[in-house]
Amino acid sequence: MIRVGQGFDVHRFAEPEAGRPLMLMGLRVPHDRGLAGHSDADVMVHALMDALLGAAGLGDIGQHFPDTDPAYRGADSVGLLAAVMADLRAGGWRVVNADVALIGERPKLAPHREAMRDRIAPVLGLAPQDLNVKATTTERLGFTGRGEGLAAQAVVLIERG
Ligand SMILES: Nc1ccn([C@@H]2O[C@H](COP(=O)(O)O)[C@@H](O)[C@H]2O)c(=O)n1
Numbered sequence: 001m002i003r004v005g006q007g008f009d010v011h012r013f014a015e016p017e018a019g020r021p022l023m024l025m026g027l028r029v030p031h032d033r034g035l036a037g038h039s040d041a042d043v044m045v046h047a048l049m050d051a052l053l054g055a056a057g058l059g060d061i062g063q064h065f066p067d068t069d070p071a072y073r074g075a076d077s078v079g080l081l082a083a084v085m086a087d088l089r090a091g092g093w094r095v096v097n098a099d100v101a102l103i104g105e106r107p108k109l110a111p112h113r114e115a116m117r118d119r120i121a122p123v124l125g126l127a128p129q130d131l132n133v134k135a136t137t138t139e140r141l142g143f144t145g146r147g148e149g150l151a152a153q154a155v156v157l158i159e160r161g
């Protein structure tokens with residue numbers, strides 16, 4: 001059996017004075033500000049987790065990791081992704097491929113694409129070439145275009161049996 005899942009997430013940028021690092025796909029990406037959130041606000045990994053949970057019929061990340069739970073304050077999203085993968089594996093699922101898109105003007109993702117694949121693919125049990133990482137601007141339109149925050153979308157295919 002194969003199943004598809006999609007995920008979407010948004011985080012606003014914190015003020016530069018907050019000193020938050022910008023975490024994307026488990027990497028600290030050089031930028032003048034980070035994203036705000038209860039966790040480390042890794043918007044791309046959050047979209048990926050929601051896609052995986054959706055494909056497996058396991059709800060969403062807010063159900064698994066409530067943002068009211070102090071346990072997840074500053075949480076490393078890659079650790080949460082590993083927990084999601086453990087749930088999928090317990091259900092007999094494996095990931096076939098994943099496609100993750102960042103939506104925003106800056107930072108440019110292109111210089112970090114390969115390192116992001118290398119960081120996250122093993123967590124998914126994938127070869128790097130089966131995890132696609134991409135980005136688009138919104139042509140300066142909307143909240144991402146104004147640089148108020150970043151959005152991410154992910155699509156995954158999983159199979160079992
Ligand atoms: N944050 C981003 C946004 C875009 N890119 C790269 O630029 C290409 C062109 O973007 P358009 O929105 O004008 O289509 C896009 O395909 C990405 O390769 C990026 O690296 N980081």
Ligand SMILES: C[C@@]1(CO)OP(=O)(O)OP(=O)(O)OC[C@H]1O
Nearest residue numbers: 037038039061062065066067072
């Ligand atoms: C992973 C969590 C944990 O608080 O991270 P947040 O930083 O709150 O991010 P969000 O995408 O708003 O919701 C997901 C949460 O479950």
